[in-house]
Amino acid sequence: xxxxxxxxxxGAALSLALTACTTDTPTDGPGEEGQTxxxxxxxxxxxxxxxxxxxxxxxEGPADEPWLQAIDPSYVDTSQYALExxxxxxxxxxxxxxxxxxxxxxxxxxxxxxxxxxxxxSGDIGEFRVSDAADDDxxxxxxxxxxxxxxxxxxxxxxxxxxxxLTPAVEAACESGAPVIVFxxxxxxxxxxxxxxxxxxxxxxxxxxxxxxxxxxxxxxxxALRILPGVDVLEHRWAAAQQVFGESDLEVxxxxxxxxxxxxxxxxxxxxxxxxxxxxxxxxxxxxxVAGLEAFEDAGQPYPVISGEDELSFMRKWQEEDxxxxxxxxxxxxxxxxxxxxxxxxxxxxxxxxxxxxQEPITEDELDDYLERNADMPSLHYAKFGGEDLPxxxxxxQDR
Amino acid sequence: xxxxxxxAAGASGALRRAGAALAGGGGxxxxxxxxxxxxxxxxxxxxxxxxxxxxxFAQQAAPLxxxxxxxxxxxxxxxxxxxxxxLVGAQVVVAAxxxxxxxxxxxxxxxxxxxxxxxxxxxxxxxxxxLKVPSIIATLGMMLVLYGAVRLWTGGAPTGxxxxxxxxxxxxxxxxxxxxxxxxxxxxxxxxxxxxxVALMRSPYGRTxxxxxxxxxxxxxxxxxxxxxxxxxxxxxxxxxxxxAVLIGGFAGVxxxxxxxxxxxxxxxxxxxxxxLGGGRGTxxxxxxxxxxxxxxxxxxxxxxxxxxxxxxxxxxxxxxAVAYAARERSRRSPRxxxxxxxxxxxxxxxV
Numbered sequence: 001x002x003x004x005x006x007x008x009x010x011g012a013a014l015s016l017a018l019t020a021c022t023t024d025t026p027t028d029g030p031g032e033e034g035q036t037x038x039x040x041x042x043x044x045x046x047x048x049x050x051x052x053x054x055x056x057x058x059x060e061g062p063a064d065e066p067w068l069q070a071i072d073p074s075y076v077d078t079s080q081y082a083l084e085x086x087x088x089x090x091x092x093x094x095x096x097x098x099x100x101x102x103x104x105x106x107x108x109x110x111x112x113x114x115x116x117x118x119x120x121x122s123g124d125i126g127e128f129r130v131s132d133a134a135d136d137d138x139x140x141x142x143x144x145x146x147x148x149x150x151x152x153x154x155x156x157x158x159x160x161x162x163x164x165x166l167t168p169a170v171e172a173a174c175e176s177g178a179p180v181i182v183f184x185x186x187x188x189x190x191x192x193x194x195x196x197x198x199x200x201x202x203x204x205x206x207x208x209x210x211x212x213x214x215x216x217x218x219x220x221x222x223x224a225l226r227i228l229p230g231v232d233v234l235e236h237r238w239a240a241a242q243q244v245f246g247e248s249d250l251e252v253x254x255x256x257x258x259x260x261x262x263x264x265x266x267x268x269x270x271x272x273x274x275x276x277x278x279x280x281x282x283x284x285x286x287x288x289x290v291a292g293l294e295a296f297e298d299a300g301q302p303y304p305v306i307s308g309e310d311e312l313s314f315m316r317k318w319q320e321e322d323x324x325x326x327x328x329x330x331x332x333x334x335x336x337x338x339x340x341x342x343x344x345x346x347x348x349x350x351x352x353x354x355x356x357x358x359q360e361p362i363t364e365d366e367l368d369d370y371l372e373r374n375a376d377m378p379s380l381h382y383a384k385f386g387g388e389d390l391p392x393x394x395x396x397x398q399d400r
Numbered sequence: 401x402x403x404x405x406x407x408a409a410g411a412s413g414a415l416r417r418a419g420a421a422l423a424g425g426g427g428x429x430x431x432x433x434x435x436x437x438x439x440x441x442x443x444x445x446x447x448x449x450x451x452x453x454x455x456x457f458a459q460q461a462a463p464l465x466x467x468x469x470x471x472x473x474x475x476x477x478x479x480x481x482x483x484x485x486x487l488v489g490a491q492v493v494v495a496a497x498x499x500x501x502x503x504x505x506x507x508x509x510x511x512x513x514x515x516x517x518x519x520x521x522x523x524x525x526x527x528x529x530x531l532k533v534p535s536i537i538a539t540l541g542m543m544l545v546l547y548g549a550v551r552l553w554t555g556g557a558p559t560g561x562x563x564x565x566x567x568x569x570x571x572x573x574x575x576x577x578x579x580x581x582x583x584x585x586x587x588x589x590x591x592x593x594x595x596x597x598v599a600l601m602r603s604p605y606g607r608t609x610x611x612x613x614x615x616x617x618x619x620x621x622x623x624x625x626x627x628x629x630x631x632x633x634x635x636x637x638x639x640x641x642x643x644x645a646v647l648i649g650g651f652a653g654v655x656x657x658x659x660x661x662x663x664x665x666x667x668x669x670x671x672x673x674x675x676x677l678g679g680g681r682g683t684x685x686x687x688x689x690x691x692x693x694x695x696x697x698x699x700x701x702x703x704x705x706x707x708x709x710x711x712x713x714x715x716x717x718x719x720x721x722a723v724a725y726a727a728r729e730r731s732r733r734s735p736r737x738x739x740x741x742x743x744x745x746x747x748x749x750x751x752v
Contacts, residue, residue, distance in 0.1 A: 103557035103656060229709060256702075257709045261660065262652035267460050271702050274453045275445055291652040298571065299456075313561075378559040380656070400555040 042235035048243065051202040059358045066358050067336040067386050071199065073352030078193060081179040082348025083154065090126025091154035093342050094147040098161035098185070099135040102260075103287075103311070103380035108335030110397055114390040115336045124343040129153070137161055141169040148176040155342040157181045163232065164188060179345045183338045185233075194351045196338055198331040198359035201236025205284065207361045208237070208307035209244035211326040212280045215305045218249035220279035223272050223304075225292060227260050227285050233330075237284045250280070260287035269295035281306040286327070289314040293321070310362050310370070313379035319371055327362040333386025430673045430689040437696040444703050451580040455587065461695035462586035463488075463570075463644040463651070467666040468673070468691035469597045469684060470640030473633040475670050478613035478679025479528060479535035481634060482663045483542035484641040487520055489659030490546045491645035493558040496654040500560040510566070513642050520546070521638030525631030535634075543663065558654050570650020586647050593640060597684045609633060613679025661712070668715045669694045671722045694718070 054071050061069035083091055093116075100109050119125040129147070133140035140161050147153050156173045158180065160166035167188045173180045174191035183196035212222055224241065227234055238255070245252050253272065258264045265288040272278050273295060281292055286309025296303050303323050308314040310327040318325045334357050341351050362370055362383060370383040376394050387393055442449045448457075467484055474481040491513050498512070499505045520542065527538040550558075569589060573582030600606050611619040612629050620626045648658060673690030675682030697718075698711055 100555070101551075106555055106557040229707075254705055257707060259657050259660065260655060261657040262655040263463075263648050263658065266652040268702065270456055270460070271699060274448060274456065275703075287657075288652070288655050291655070294571075294652070379561060379654075380557045380559065400557065400559060 042232070043239040043243065047200075048202045048206075048240060051200045051240075052206060054199045054356060055203050055207070055359070066331070067333040068340065069358050070352040071356040071358060073355065075350040076193065076353045077350055078179065078345045079348040081155075081193070081345050083346050087154075088346065089123060091346055092127040092129060092152050093125050093155045093157065093339065094129040094153035095131070095157040095338075096140055096143045096147065096159070097130060097132045098140060098159050099133060101135050104285075104330070104332060104382060106400060107380075107382045107385050107397065108332050110400060111333065111385055111387040111390070112335040112339060114387055114392040114396050115339050117392065118390060119339060119343055124346075125339065127152075128339075133161055135161055137165040140166060144169040144173050148173055151176075153178050155179050155181065155346060157183070157338045157342060158187075158192075159184045159338075160187050161185070179342070181338045181341050181345070183334060190353075193345055194341055194353060194355050196334060196341060196355040196357065198329075198334055198357045200359075201233035202240040203359055204233075204328045204330055205237030205240030206244055207328045208282055208326060209241035209248075211307055211361075212282055212305055213244060213248040213250060215324055216250060216280050219251060221251050221253045221277055222280040222282055223253055223269065223278050224255035224282045225265060225268070225284070225288075226255055226257050227287065228257050234284050241282055241284075245282075253278070258288060260285065262288040262291035264288075266291040266295045270299060273299045273301055277301070278304055280304050283308055285309055286311040286314045290317050293317060293323075310383040311379075312371075312374055312377055312381045312383060315362070315367060315371055315383060316379075319367055325364070327367075327383070329359055329361050329384050331357050331359045331386075332382040332384055333357070336386060430686050430693055433672075434689055434693045434696060437693060437700050441696065441700050441703055444700075448703075455581065455584060457695070457699060458587045458590075459584040459651070461692055462584070462590035463647040464662075464665055464669060464695055465590040465688050465691040466593050466640050466644040466647065467662060468669040468687045469593055470637035470644075471663075471666040471670045472597070472673075472675055472682070472684050472687035473609065473636045473640075474535070475667070475675050475677060476613045476679055476682060477609050477630050477633045478616060479630060479633070480539060480667070480677070481524065481637045482536065482539040482667075483520065483524060483546060484637060484644075484666055485659045485662035485664070486543040486546035486550075487517065487638060487641045487659070488645040488648060488662055489657075490550045491517065491642055492562075492649040492654055492658045493550050493554060495566065495645070495649060496558055496560040496562050497554070498560070499563050499566060501563060503563045503565055506563045506565040510646070513645065514639065517638045517642030517645075518635055521635035522631065524638065525634030528634065529627035529630050558656055560654070562649055562654060566646070567650040567653070570647040570652075572650075586651065589643065589647065593643065594684070594688050601684050605629070605632070610680055613681075615680065664712070664715055664719075665694060666691075668718050671719050674722070674726055676726050677723055 057071050059066070059069035059071045060073060063069070097109065100106050116125060116128045120128065131143035131146070133143055144156070144158065147156055153176070156176070156178050158166070158170055158173065160170065160182065163186055170180060170182060170187045171189050171191055174189075180192040181194055181196065182192045186195055186197065216222070222245065224238070226238055229235070253276070256268045258268065269278070269281075269292045281304045283289055283306070289306065289308035289311070290313050293303060293306065303321060305324045307326045307328055308318070310329045315327055317323070318327070337355065337357065341355065344351055373388060374381060374383050377397055378400070381397060385397065387397065447453060470484065471481055494516070495509050495513060498509045524535070524539050524542055527533050528535040569585050572585050574585045574588045576582045601610070608619065608624045608629050611622070612624055612626050616626050644662075645659070652658075669691035670687045671677060671690070672693055673682060673686035673688070675687050694715075697714070701710060701714070
């Protein structure tokens, strides 16, 4: 009797420990990019310099439609994919989505659906088939395979959940003959027609870090709050920040992983405040920024200089409390581009081979303007979602 | 069975029993650990010993203390409740959506949360006791159902906002004392929940609960209605998880990740307090001590600038080590009289 209970207890403990490891989904970040690599070194100097340079380039394309702009594009011919006559009417577009597991992706996904409705109305797209892999690589591989096997897809859009694992599946999609459009996170192949993404993580992290360096006195103490390790764009953001901070006179007192959980963030910031002043907060994503600021309120300390994200609860707090802040942006409007690109490719129009979308942080000067434009939007909505001109605005984004 | 079962070894007397009380994986051990962890924290950072810092620590630990008390009720009755983390998340997200910043909605929504929490506990309890689904499976299922349902309902991103009144419990101060500073409501509430649980465990229900966890068959022969006793424990756990949700939501507001992983923190706390998985042993005070010790340990890691990603790994090690330690101590001791509670004078009767 006793022996069995001990065994039972040990078994239960073991399974608890095992499930404790597996229930953490590795993509709780603000949406992007999920390549997990064993390598500890995420800094690629060449790519870093490229992204920093891209921030200052004038993008090509219409200024009032940033989702159609491209930075330093080199166009590819897509006439081989052009559909003629009856084939061009109501083509089927298939979309394999990695997940909608965080607010950033939810916002983008709504925008994409609204854009699709417009294209369906005009007849540029017929059926829009969607699969959601819920952050599961294996699920997404089989989703893509299903699209390929069906033979119905005139174009395939893929937002990969991770880079290396999804590469063969993307290659298989290319071999099916349909044009393949990859966006957000990348893959290790160039068989796709176009790869759509904002400038990238280095630019995001550097924007945030440069702002803190500029606003804070030398010797100020900065706390870095990160979502989780091992996700490539989040690591790029941090790698860029380390680079910038390393060249500055700021003291980085620590970097903490929070999984974007408000309680964890408030807890960690409170503990740091107990140990000394915190003058600046750098975040790799804006989730829970308000909880971090509340820790300062509750401790009776002055607000820090903070870089958050273009998420609305943070931006509203920024305006209310008149903070010294910056909202780096990971352009959410990129979710419109892939379906527009699909339509262009099926028309045989040339598209950029690597479609780098503009990615500009929101500064204090633009704060009121963006808040006014998004006045009716809920928290956890992203200011640069770029869907104001779509017919479903604003209800589609309010009612989620 | 084996030699560990023989009643021979137990003769060494009081000294050994006293040693066992401190090292035996029970209440004494966890409080010794707590004192040790705090001593190390104070040594690293003397500023932490000031009342405001300690009260801030107590405020952060309050939700886990409340959850640990709830988890204790279930574990001591021989079951497990894995659904509390998801329940906390669901309650906060639902509250934010329904309140949506409107102050007058606070009380109705709080009552609704209470009813929802009790209902979840009732389902957990009845599925375990009446349908005979092992609680680890029943509550794992509930955890996934709640997790999925909330994401389905919110489309992956919570909306709305909590009212100021809602947030007072988790964020505000109950009283401001001279020299000490503000005493947070969360600390008062957690202390009240702990005191209530201590009283409950001394009541006839509490003794029956322990007896059921120790040996359900014996308890039912002595007249306990096992299914009802256990179901009530699940209801207690879910209601306390609801209270924890009010504290956590009040503390930090609503985020998409709120509540994730809390079930493991609560189980770690209870197990560290020496309440053996499988039921029938341990005190509620030790479980509270376990919650404080887990929280203190994480504070220590933070003070040592260890990455917070170390926490799940440490939690896993604590669970295994604590259970293994308790099991080893128990198998060394002489066997106890079988299931004393319930009273031998009562005649066994049919369980309904």
